[in-house]
Amino acid sequence: QKEVExxxxxxSVPEGAIASLNCTYSDRGSQSFFWYRQYSxxxxxxxxxxxxxxxxxxxxxxxQLNKASQYVSLLIRDSQPSDSATYLCAVNSxxxxxxxxxxxxxxxxxxx
Amino acid sequence: GAGVSQxxxxxxxxxxxxxxxRCDPISGHTALYWYxxxxxxxxEFLIYFQGTGAxxxxxxxxDRFFAVRPEGSVSTLKIQRTERGDxxxxxxxxxxxxxxxxxxxxxPGTRLLVx
Numbered sequence: 001q002k003e004v005e006x007x008x009x010x011x012s013v014p015e016g017a018i019a020s021l022n023c024t025y026s027d028r029g030s031q032s033f034f035w036y037r038q039y040s041x042x043x044x045x046x047x048x049x050x051x052x053x054x055x056x057x058x059x060x061x062x063x064q065l066n067k068a069s070q071y072v073s074l075l076i077r078d079s080q081p082s083d084s085a086t087y088l089c090a091v092n093s094x095x096x097x098x099x100x101x102x103x104x105x106x107x108x109x110x111x112x
Numbered sequence: 113g114a115g116v117s118q119x120x121x122x123x124x125x126x127x128x129x130x131x132x133x134r135c136d137p138i139s140g141h142t143a144l145y146w147y148x149x150x151x152x153x154x155x156e157f158l159i160y161f162q163g164t165g166a167x168x169x170x171x172x173x174x175d176r177f178f179a180v181r182p183e184g185s186v187s188t189l190k191i192q193r194t195e196r197g198d199x200x201x202x203x204x205x206x207x208x209x210x211x212x213x214x215x216x217x218x219x220p221g222t223r224l225l226v227x
Contacts, residue, residue, distance in 0.1 A: 031212060043220050098145075098207075100145075100147075101157050104152065104153055
């Protein structure tokens with residue numbers, strides 16, 4: 001059973017703080033990792049993807065991947081109220097074909 | 113089009129009825145996916161099309177669910193004898209070629225409510 005686990009939250013941070021979102025996955029064959037943001041009542045939109053161990057930065061967002069620990073995280077620096085949303089972790093493996101396996105998502109609330 | 117579009121945006125039906133949900137992918141994208149998202153859950157994979165053929169239908173929950181993509185563009189998800197447990201948001205996504213690790217772009221979804 002391929003699983004992706006996330007803490008459902010809510011994770012509450014003050015404006016300007018760093019928000020840290022975590023995700024673990026069970027399938028060691030997972031190759032590609034995605035973070036999607038989903039506002040309430042809207043569809044998921046891609047924030048970042050990462051394939052290799054280490055960090056990947058894009059503006060205020062940093063994705064971190066540790067394949068040995070089967071762990072992927074998303075850091076949001078200088079959090080803004082507009083970052084308040086549910087963040088979905090998704091993984092893709094050769095065994096799963098091209099389908100994405102999603103976690104349940106972590107709800108982030110940024111207070112001003 | 114500019115993005116993935118789905119119709120209708122909302123569908124209310126009665127238990128036992130038949131429904132069709134439509135997805136129009138991003139122009140030029142050969143890969144098309146259907147997912148289902150229940151309240152408080154992440155999207156759950158249903159079926160993947162590469163061109164006109166269903167390359168992976170392992171996520172369809174039972175034989176009441178069926179999907180087609182006859183011309184390799186628009187896809188229709190069909191649900192027969194709907195049940196209250198089918199109530200969810202049905203999301204369609206497309207990607208350029210369906211390659212491993214390729215970004216999937218999601219449509220706005222169809223919110224299905226079975227009474």
